[in-house]
Amino acid sequence: MADKSKKSPDSLENLYLSAREAAAELGVSLATLYAYVSRDLIRSEPVPDSRAKRYRAEDIRKLKARRGGSPGETALPPGAKAGFGLGGQPVLESAITLISEGRLFYRGADATALAEHASLEQVATLLWGLSDIQPFTRAELPPWTPKLETLAAELKTMPRIERCLALLPVAALEDAAVYNMTERGLAATGARLLRLCAAIVAGETPGPEPVHEMLSRSMTYGDRPGAELIRAALVLSADHELNASAFTVRCVAGTGSNLYAAMQAGICAAQGPKHGGLTTRVESFLFDLANRQDIEDAVIQRLRENDPPPGFGHWLYPEGDPRAKCLLDMLARSHSDDAVFQRVKRVRRVMAEAGGLHPNIDFAIAATGAVLRLPRGAALTLFVLGRMTGWIGHAMEQYRSGQMIRPRARYVGETPRIGLQ
Numbered sequence: 001m002a003d004k005s006k007k008s009p010d011s012l013e014n015l016y017l018s019a020r021e022a023a024a025e026l027g028v029s030l031a032t033l034y035a036y037v038s039r040d041l042i043r044s045e046p047v048p049d050s051r052a053k054r055y056r057a058e059d060i061r062k063l064k065a066r067r068g069g070s071p072g073e074t075a076l077p078p079g080a081k082a083g084f085g086l087g088g089q090p091v092l093e094s095a096i097t098l099i100s101e102g103r104l105f106y107r108g109a110d111a112t113a114l115a116e117h118a119s120l121e122q123v124a125t126l127l128w129g130l131s132d133i134q135p136f137t138r139a140e141l142p143p144w145t146p147k148l149e150t151l152a153a154e155l156k157t158m159p160r161i162e163r164c165l166a167l168l169p170v171a172a173l174e175d176a177a178v179y180n181m182t183e184r185g186l187a188a189t190g191a192r193l194l195r196l197c198a199a200i201v202a203g204e205t206p207g208p209e210p211v212h213e214m215l216s217r218s219m220t221y222g223d224r225p226g227a228e229l230i231r232a233a234l235v236l237s238a239d240h241e242l243n244a245s246a247f248t249v250r251c252v253a254g255t256g257s258n259l260y261a262a263m264q265a266g267i268c269a270a271q272g273p274k275h276g277g278l279t280t281r282v283e284s285f286l287f288d289l290a291n292r293q294d295i296e297d298a299v300i301q302r303l304r305e306n307d308p309p310p311g312f313g314h315w316l317y318p319e320g321d322p323r324a325k326c327l328l329d330m331l332a333r334s335h336s337d338d339a340v341f342q343r344v345k346r347v348r349r350v351m352a353e354a355g356g357l358h359p360n361i362d363f364a365i366a367a368t369g370a371v372l373r374l375p376r377g378a379a380l381t382l383f384v385l386g387r388m389t390g391w392i393g394h395a396m397e398q399y400r401s402g403q404m405i406r407p408r409a410r411y412v413g414e415t416p417r418i419g420l421q
Contacts, residue, residue: 016045016054019306025060031356035313044306051305091407092250096127096393097241102319106239112326115232119210120389123238124194127393128187135184135191142196142206143174152200160201160381165267167200172260179258181399189259190392197263197388201381211385219374225334226372232330233365233382236323239390245269245276246387246394247405253395254404266391270384279379282311282366287376289343299350311363312351320358327364331371340371 017025022042023033033055036042042063043056097106104111107126114123121136151170155163172178178189199206202218212234216227239246248269252262270276289295302309314321328348335341344367351357359367366379398405 015057017057017060018052018054022055022057022060026064029356031313032315032318034308034355034357035315035318041315051307053306091242091247092405094242094394094397095129096390096397097239099241099316102317103322104240111236111238112322115235115323115326115330118235119231120194120212120234120238120386121191121210123235124190124389124392127239127389128190128396129393130183130187135187136208138188140188140191140195141208142171142192142199144199144206145174148174149205152203155200156203159377161267161271161377161384163200164197164384165264167196168260168264171196172258175260178260186259186392186396186399190389190396193259193263193392194385194388197385201385215382215385219378220372223372229327229330229334229368229372230382232327233368234386236327236361237365237383237386239387239393243275244272246391249391250394250398251405253398254401256404259392259395262395263388263391266388267384270387271380276362276380276383276387278310278362279366279383280377282309282363283369283376283379285309285311286340286344286347286366286370289347290340295343295346296350299347300354303351303355308355308357309347309351311366312355312357312359314360317358317360321360321364323361324359324364327361327368328359331364331368335371338371340373341367344371 019030019033023030026033033042037044037055042059044053045056046052047054095107097104098108099105106114106123107129109126114126125134125136148167148171151167152163155166158166175189175192177185177192180186180189194211195206195208198211198214202214204214204218207214210231212227212231215230215234216222219230220226242250245266249262249266252265253259273281289298292298299309328344331341332345348359351359362379362383365382368374369379369382
């Protein structure tokens with residue numbers, strides 16, 4: 001007779017763990033657990049008839065097994081040991097960006113230091129490894145043909161990022177120099193692409209002025225502190241090593257597709273709610289708090305239900321995202337008395353005290369947009385335009401390598417029956 005006191009392997013108790021059980025099994029804090037979930041390293045599901053969440057025991061135990069069960073180590077997702085680059089294992093070499101000891105460097109330069117003074121164009125030149133080539137100083141402008149101008153006018157009612165996706169294929173056909181794959185040619189195409197997309201989202205004709213100036217005129221009516229914050233947000237978004245969108249761009253570039261096609265792929269990847277699209281979720285969260293006085297209670301309630309506010313925690317920065325700290329510190333210097341900034345400050349405080357989580361760059365960009373009263377969707381626009389400089393750098397590096405990216409899958413399906421009776 002079966003021992004009914006033992007749980008079935010398929011019982012819910014064995015399939016799922018609560019947040020506290022999952023954190024205890026991994027030997028990490030709840031804050032770290034939430035950071036893993038936010039980056040899709042651990043699967044979570046809503047509990048029926050509740051706003052609480054439960055966590056896949058299978059994922060938790062595989063992570064624990066892969067790191068030998070030692071508490072406090074950085075958890076890796078399933079497949080990390082197989083060498084597929086998941087969750088922190090390097091998958092290819094790059095000289096563009098380094099993330100080390102809680103800091104971010106663009107070709108050896110501290111990104112937060114650059115955010116204090118550099119333009120996106122200056123950072124682009126740095127990321128592209130072209131210190132001796134200044135593509136922007138020659139006022140390299142994209143082709144702005146009657147066809148493109150007419151199409152841009154027709155698309156003005158669409159969300160800004162969708163305008164780029166609609167116009168880039170046409171712009172590629174209008175730009176004969178896109179096939180110039182020399183060092184100078186790629187740099188010039190990159191400059192044209194950046195200026196083209198800035199003009200598209202700003203609803204203007206491409207010009208030689210810095211990207212942050214054009215966006216500031218379009219979104220803030222020329223507010224000087226706003227222009228500086230937009231500039232810093234663009235710089236801090238410029239690159240983040242081999243994230244999902246950068247890897248996508250490199251895969252497309254590796255096939256030999258042109259730079260316009262690679263940028264379309266990057267935009268598509270960045271739009272996802274687990275990547276750059278997280279900024280849109282933060283925008284919605286801050287918008288929902290606009291008319292509430294009980295901000296602390298609202299945040300704590302979400303923590304109680306294992307559904308923390310979006311935009312907090314990053315598994316690469318257990319002590320806090322330096323990009324977010326830099327941008328929010330700049331925001332505090334120029335807008336400390338602003339009512340929206342005070343709400344943002346209260347959210348940060350309760351998340352740090354009750355949740356043990358610090359804001360990431362997604363939260364910081366969305367908070368900046370909220371304080372500056374930018375239109376909804378502006379945070380994603382800033383993220384994509386900033387990150388485009390990094391994508392161009394990754395594409396150029398991939399073109400130089402001459403290699404196509406073709407990883408192998410670790411098969412976990414049914415065993416083949418070939419030769420079996």
